[in-house]
Amino acid sequence: MAEPRAPGPLVYSIAAHRGFADALVAGLVPRYREEGFGLARLTLLVPSSRAARTLSEAFIRHAGESGEGGLLMPRMIAVGDLDLDEKLGAALDPLGAADIPPACDPVRRWLTLDRLIAEERAGEGMTPLPGRARLNLAREMARTMDRLLVEEKEVTDLLADAVIDQMGNLAEHWKRAIRLFARVDVRWQAELAERGEVDAATRRNLLFDHAARRWRETPPPHPVIAAGVTSASPALARLLRVVAELPQGAVVLPDLDLAMEAAAWDELGLAGASEEPGGPVFGAEDAVTHPQYHLKLLLNRMGVNRAEVQPWHRRGIAAADPARSRAISALFLPPHASRSWSTLEAKDRRLDGVRLIASATIEEEAQAIALMVREALEVPAKRIAVVTADRGLARRVAQHLERWHITADDSAGRPLALTPAGRLFGLLAEIAANGPDPANLVAAFGHPLVRSWDGLARADWLKGLRAFDRELRGPSPAPGMEPLRAASAKAKIAEWWEEAEALTAPLADWPETIALAEALTRLSAAAESFAQTAIWEREDGRALGQLVEDLRGQAEALGTVIEVADLAGVLRDAMEAVAVRPGYGGHPRVAIYGLLEARMARADLVICGGLNEGSWPQPPGADALLAPAVLRALGVPGPEFRIGLAAHDLAGAMGAPQVVLSRSLRDAEGPALPSRFLLRVEALLGDDLDKEHRERTIPAILPHLDRERPAAPEYPRPAPDPAPRLRDVAIKVTALDRLLGDPYQFYAQAILDLRRLDPLAADPFSDPALRGTLVHAILDGWHKAKAEQPGLALAPYAAAHFREQRVHPLFRALWQPRLIAALERFEGWIEADAAERGRTVLATEISGEMEVDGVKVQGRADRIDRLADGTLGIVDYKTGRVPTKEEVKAGFALQLGLLGLVAEHGRFADKDSGKVVQGAASDFEYWSFKKDDGSFGKRETPMKVGQAKKGLTPDEFLPHHLGKLRFAISEYIKGRTPFRARENPDYKGYTDYDQLMRLEEWLVRLTETETRS
Secondary structure, three states: OOOOOOOOOOEEEEOHHHOHHHHHHHHHHHHHOEOOOEOOOOEEEEOOHHHHHHHHHHHHHHHHHHOOOOOOOOEEEEEOOHHHOOOEOHHHHHHOOOOOOOEOOHHHHHHHHHHHHHHHHHHOOOOOOOHHHHHHHHHHHHHHHHHHHHOOOOHHHHHOHHHHHHHOOOOHHHHHHHHHHHHHHHHHHHHHHHHOOEOHHHHHHHHHHHHHHHHHHOOOOOOEEEEOOOOOOHHHHHHHHHHHHOOOEEEEEEOOOOOOOHHHHHHOOOOOOOOOOOOOOOOOOOOOOOOOHHHHHHHHHHOOOHHHOEEOOOOOOOOOOHHHHHHHHHHOOOOOHHHHHHHOOHHHHOOOOEEEEEEEEHHHHHHHHHHHHHHHOOOOOOOEEEEOOOHHHHHHHHHHHHHHOOOOOEOOOEEHHHOHHHHHHHHHHHHHHHOOOHHHHHHHHOOOOOOOOOHHHHHHHHHHHHHHHHHHEOEOOOOOOHHHHHHHHHOOOHHHHHHHHHHOHHHOOOOOEEEHHHHHHHHHHHHHHHHHHHHHOHHHHHHHHHHHHHHHHHHHHHOOEEEHHHHHHHHHHHHHOOEEOOOOOOOOOEEEEOHHHHOOOOOOEEEEOOOEOOOOOOOOOOOOOOOHHHHHHHOOOOOOHHHHHHHHHHHHHOOOOEEEEEEEEEEOOEEOOEOHHHHHHHHHHHHHHHHHHEOOHHHHHHHHOOOOOOOOOOOOOOOOOOOHHHHOOOEEOOOHHHHHHOHHHHHHHHHOOOOOOOOEOEOOOOOHHHHHHHHHHHHHHHHHHHOOOOOOOHHHHHHHHHHHOOOOHHHHHHHHHHHHHHHHHHHHHHHHHHHHOOOEEEEEEEEEEEEEOOEEEEEEEEEEEEOOOOOEEEEEEEOOOOOOHHHHHHOOOOHHHHHHHHHHHOEEEOOOOOOEEOOOEEEEEEEEEEEEOOEEEEEEOOEOOOOOOOOEOHHHHHHHHHHHHHHHHHHHHOOOOOOOOOOOOOOOOOOOOOOOOOHHHHHHHOOHHHHHO
């Protein structure tokens, strides 16, 4: 039975070092257990359903450890704070609150606010917001409304004198935001009144007030205990006050520091208690980031003095050293009170049982945490909890634990957008919004849920997909399905593509705007065509189905219309707000928690991971609509309030018997700053004690975690020496400079026949190959067409070619104007050469071949002209960089000269027309697209002519190339000289094979002498 009680509120606190859940249960059982009923008559008000689960586990442990056998557990009611993303349990409704209006659907409110925002902005003549931005603003506005409603503030409170005074000091954008918020809120409340509904936060307040009034007038005949509730909302504080005064009621708070000096407690600030009637309830100097601040706020709103709070003394449970609670109290002292650190003795600063560990990277931190968990599991019955706000770190820890077959579920869950079902739905929305982009299309076709019900069918499906993917490598094709059909035909997978294209039918032909309900119906049909029922299975599929149904139903009722271009972003934002938590089945003694899930949880070893700024604490998100000064004037805690909650979470976690505080010097984005809380720990300990608390065993073991292998020998500079029969390959005119400058690249390309795999749907703007291919095709086609149409102009022909080839819009916008401008200049030069110099175009895009010392030399000339003296002119079109005369002389750009040798010692032949070109070449030119004299288009020669001071003279030009060619043949093709990597470090060639030659492993070891050699 309950103990006799003195008059007045009965409020208890459980110190951090005792562990809230276990200590609470250890005290509840002897206090409230009744013969034959157990604890069934007891009602517990808990902060969340997660807390109810934690307490249930604590009751089970207590029954097992005490040997009392079965135990009827109390009734638990979740009365969480909406501002902390928890939901109010419906168990308070049976209190006879039928007169309280129902709560509006949150999705309906979100979509309605979107409409109201659009109407209000239009009425004010403001620029319309894009659909996604407007919906995000509606979501922010809903959060702001909830924040005010939780604090029992209405829109009319924005007209209070204190708020008006602050408004005069605000920037104009804040004033516009507040005006928009006020107008939308007034209209929203009017619509709610018409429907007879209220906001969920308002209903929660009404339920609390109704329960408080009912219990005050007629106290319940059974005990009611509020346990672990720390929300300081006014309505809940009033209810807790009533519970604390019930004949069989009490309030049990977690981690209230009863030992803090009165001066330090006062230094926390006003915390909701005005110094004068009508005065401010939050001061500018309030220590809102202190872990005790929200508890002081709660006590003030309950009207309870800290001196009235009693400790919850129950022995017989595992607990940390009480001295640690005193050290934790000192650790988080506010600024002025922190001066007492200078007088603290070592024994008062020591945190026995707490270890610190710093890892180099987040990956190493995850390995260290996993190893500590594995080590702790060797102790029978020992429970381990990993607590972190960094979800990436949590996933890494879970993956590392799998090496020991330890399944540790992350109870904080993953955003729906990152789950398999959410990813597929998001990909399909991207395709519907932006068209069949190859990257998204290939990702959707290859998704694990596609054809997952039939292993053999999926294998055949993936075989066709790989061929399709290979064909799409390179520059991104033009929008639409036609280029994709052409790619499938070229890859010889027409049957596969017919089936694949049928899957995308629901995603085709969408209008610019569409009803959101219809869009979701189409996407659901597409998802089922891709994955059948697998899209709705498992936890993520069920969460996705619930989201789609809720959103579709409300969107249909409200007639919500959305721009198709915003669809993917809107759905991604909606899925990000949904956390998918795993089902049961993990290791019984290992848990991974987020900060919210870790509250009230208890373990023998608690590892606090990711103690870096931006993770623990996370940066406070400023209210997008109400400035901090306005919130303070309204009497609403600012966003920094959450930092105090994160500090309280850490203080509670540090009460476990064994604690590890972990951080990484670098996270996934770069160097990381230590958490402000961790810095306080290090400052409190001091240098000597900090060294004592450093974990050294785990970092020493980490390098040996995997099986040790003998150290690999240093990788030498590659110099392959293939057999003579393998060396006997043809030399392309574009590859001779590569053979001389970096023989290994020639070896990889010509002998190993390896080619670089282009990225999928590469950026067309940055791909020089696309520019070169288009330009060569345009000029070749124009020359051939001009033979039949003498007056055909080049610019219109080029523009038509761009249209026919369905060139990507980005490329057309950025490159087509400059390319056509240069082509027009080329046309003028061709006409002028013909009229003034008797130079005519003989052939374009023609292949040639010759044999030198028994080796074939092959090449393709962009253009060959017949000069007035009967000799030939070789022209090479350059859309990129033009080689310099010095590079030609050094043997790094030998293409033009080799083409001249082919014309003289071999022949060029056109297979289609049968045309053969032979003869001595005397003129060599690069026609490039770079600017010259302010216009695009420039012609240069690689020879030393006119006033040029560098390069090869016309008499030296071809003999120089022939000498280089014969040297390469004698040394590499017919000889046995190894194909050494980076033979000439001055050669600025390709880098396609740097990874194959493992360049970074040996380049740093090259001596200056070796490099020169």
